[in-house]
Amino acid sequence: MKRIYVNEEYCIGCRLCEVYCLTQHSRSKKIIKAFKEETPRALARLVVEEEGPLSFAMPCRHCEDAPCVAACITGAMHRDERGAVLCDEERCVGCWTCIMVCPFGAVQRSIAGRKAASKCDLCYGEHTPVCVMHCPNEALVYEERT
Amino acid sequence: MRYVIIGNSAAAVGAIEAIRQHDTEHPITVVADEPYHVYSRPLISYLLGGMVDEARMAYRPRDFYTRYRVETMLGVEVTQVNSQTQSLMLAGGGVLTYDRLLIATGGRPFVPPVPGVDLEGVFPFTRLDDARQIARYIERHHVRSAVVVGGGLIGLKTAEALMARAVRVTIVELADRILSMTFDRTASRLAESLLRRAGADVRTGLTVKEIVERQGRVEHVVLQDGERVECDLVVFAIGVRPNVGLVSNAGIPVQRGIIVDRQMWTGVPGIYAAGDCVEGYDLLLGENRPIAIWPNAYRQGYVAGCNMAGAERVYEGGFPMNSVEVCGVPTISVGITDPPEGDGYEVLERYDREALSYRRLVLRDHCLVGMICVGNVDRAGIYTGLIRARVNVAPFKDYLLAGHFGLISLPREYRKHLVVGEGIEV
Numbered sequence: 001m002k003r004i005y006v007n008e009e010y011c012i013g014c015r016l017c018e019v020y021c022l023t024q025h026s027r028s029k030k031i032i033k034a035f036k037e038e039t040p041r042a043l044a045r046l047v048v049e050e051e052g053p054l055s056f057a058m059p060c061r062h063c064e065d066a067p068c069v070a071a072c073i074t075g076a077m078h079r080d081e082r083g084a085v086l087c088d089e090e091r092c093v094g095c096w097t098c099i100m101v102c103p104f105g106a107v108q109r110s111i112a113g114r115k116a117a118s119k120c121d122l123c124y125g126e127h128t129p130v131c132v133m134h135c136p137n138e139a140l141v142y143e144e145r146t
Numbered sequence: 147m148r149y150v151i152i153g154n155s156a157a158a159v160g161a162i163e164a165i166r167q168h169d170t171e172h173p174i175t176v177v178a179d180e181p182y183h184v185y186s187r188p189l190i191s192y193l194l195g196g197m198v199d200e201a202r203m204a205y206r207p208r209d210f211y212t213r214y215r216v217e218t219m220l221g222v223e224v225t226q227v228n229s230q231t232q233s234l235m236l237a238g239g240g241v242l243t244y245d246r247l248l249i250a251t252g253g254r255p256f257v258p259p260v261p262g263v264d265l266e267g268v269f270p271f272t273r274l275d276d277a278r279q280i281a282r283y284i285e286r287h288h289v290r291s292a293v294v295v296g297g298g299l300i301g302l303k304t305a306e307a308l309m310a311r312a313v314r315v316t317i318v319e320l321a322d323r324i325l326s327m328t329f330d331r332t333a334s335r336l337a338e339s340l341l342r343r344a345g346a347d348v349r350t351g352l353t354v355k356e357i358v359e360r361q362g363r364v365e366h367v368v369l370q371d372g373e374r375v376e377c378d379l380v381v382f383a384i385g386v387r388p389n390v391g392l393v394s395n396a397g398i399p400v401q402r403g404i405i406v407d408r409q410m411w412t413g414v415p416g417i418y419a420a421g422d423c424v425e426g427y428d429l430l431l432g433e434n435r436p437i438a439i440w441p442n443a444y445r446q447g448y449v450a451g452c453n454m455a456g457a458e459r460v461y462e463g464g465f466p467m468n469s470v471e472v473c474g475v476p477t478i479s480v481g482i483t484d485p486p487e488g489d490g491y492e493v494l495e496r497y498d499r500e501a502l503s504y505r506r507l508v509l510r511d512h513c514l515v516g517m518i519c520v521g522n523v524d525r526a527g528i529y530t531g532l533i534r535a536r537v538n539v540a541p542f543k544d545y546l547l548a549g550h551f552g553l554i555s556l557p558r559e560y561r562k563h564l565v566v567g568e569g570i571e572v
Contacts, residue, residue: 006565008562008565047525050554054554055554056553056554056565058565067441067527070160070441070444070445070448071440071444073186073189073440074186074189074202075204075205093189093198094471095469096469096471096476096478096526097440099478099524099526099527100467100468100469100478100480100523100526100530101467101527101530102531103527103531103535104527104553105524105525105528105552108524109523
């Protein structure tokens with residue numbers, strides 16, 4: 001399956017991935033509204049890390065053998081027909097077991113509304129995840145690797 | 147070729163999902179004494195507390211058995227395993243034969259032999275029926291106060307559920323502090339203060355000596371020191387022991403739990419075991435022992451299922467890990483959290499009282515072997531990953547507790563493996 005891969009050498013820490021990810025997962029999907037009007041503000045589903053010249057975005061890896069899916073106590077964390085790892089936020093109780101087992105730190109707590117694990121869904125329904133689409137440097141790519 | 151699984155919880159589901167990845171053809175039968183669609187056992191406290199409803203108890207969608215082509219015999223008790231004839235005796239006289247058998251019978255609640263345990267109003271708390279019965283009992287008898295025996299994670303979740311039902315709770319814990327198996331002293335004290343603030347009473351260093359009735363129902367308990375605690379309900383939430391009654395005379399090796407190798411095989415032809423009933427491999431101690439937690443059960447079941455279907459797979463091992471909210475405050479504890487003084491362990495701590503955030507890391511031979519996060523649990527899995535991968539953390543030890551700790555703090559090679567590489571199995 002196609003996954004998002006990170007090239008940290010090309011990342012300049014512009015955080016456009018974060019901006020577009022948050023917007024994509026907002027209610028309006030409009031950039032200004034998402035940031036300035038919607039409360040609680042939507043969460044970006046990836047984490048950008050930065051220290052000096054080094055930076056990279058860390059979205060979910062949609063692991064072949066995903067520890068979060070194995071460990072989830074409710075079954076909310078599951079794999080869909082594409083192979084993507086998704087959290088069914090309706091079934092999630094916010095126990096954070098997925099956060100405990102993800103070695104990438106790619107699952108976040110969404111606590112502003114109903115508590116639920118928040119993670120990359122590969123922009124369900126979109127041809128290419130928006131973080132990849134808006135990355136100016138191909139620091140994020142979406143491709144099939146074997 | 148017929149697969150049979152005794153049990154219908156995390157390990158069973160892991161096995162079913164694994165078997166069907168490798169074998170879409172041969173029949174799978176699940177036999178379990180509980181007459182229910184597979185449900186999430188850890189959610190029973192959420193159900194009791196009214197945080198989830200019955201519909202949300204399902205661990206897999208309603209069409210799970212159909213989709214994985216599993217024949218179910220739910221509400222059917224297995225009375226005997228005969229490894230000679232490769233068959234199971236069922237209560238009521240039926241016989242079921244197998245070619246590959248998975249024993250995933252889970253744990254049974256430990257209830258100490260205290261006078262009065264058989265009274266009306268005394269419950270264990272490990273099954274869906276327990277939650278339903280406790281809920282019914284609370285309503286029918288207008289329960290106002292309860293004693294929860296056991297100050298571990300299960301005890302705490304039970305206490306919280308009862309408090310959510312407006313029941314006053316006293317937690318009685320044998321050790322000198324609650325959560326002594328999973329937390330260190332600081333984290334235990336933090337949890338205790340949260341519980342007290344939520345209205346629970348916590349009595350440590352004590353056991354229940356006797357449960358006393360009035361008109362056949364619980365009226366109070368007497369603690370070891372002679373003190374009397376009034377209560378309408380007693381819940382034993384001490385934990386579980388491997389449920390091995392079924393196999394004790396089937397020639398399957400058992401100590402505390404069923405003994406298995408790294409492929410979850412019992413050594414008896416065709417018979418595998420997984421979950422809370424086994425002594426699985428502990429990666430940190432380097433030996434086998436029961437660790438009754440949901441993620442290990444699923445993983446062991448998955449490994450067993452692969453091997454049952456002929457796809458060789460090794461259980462990498464587990465270690466204790468729990469993620470639980472205590473009175474709304476998230477906590478995560480993994481591995482060895484409270485090692486003996488000295489003894490080659492090094493402890494790093496950071497406690498921010500204002501922000502109610504506590505982190506403790508335990509190192510041995512320059513590797514992380516345990517951690518506790520209270521309050522801020524974000525990205526705690528990075529620590530778990532370091533523990534599992536036995537990464538030498540000495541070069542970046544000073545960053546481990548930094549506010550901005552992340553993958554970026556890790557040595558280039560390990561970081562690249564995580565950041566640039568494929569998703570990995572951990």
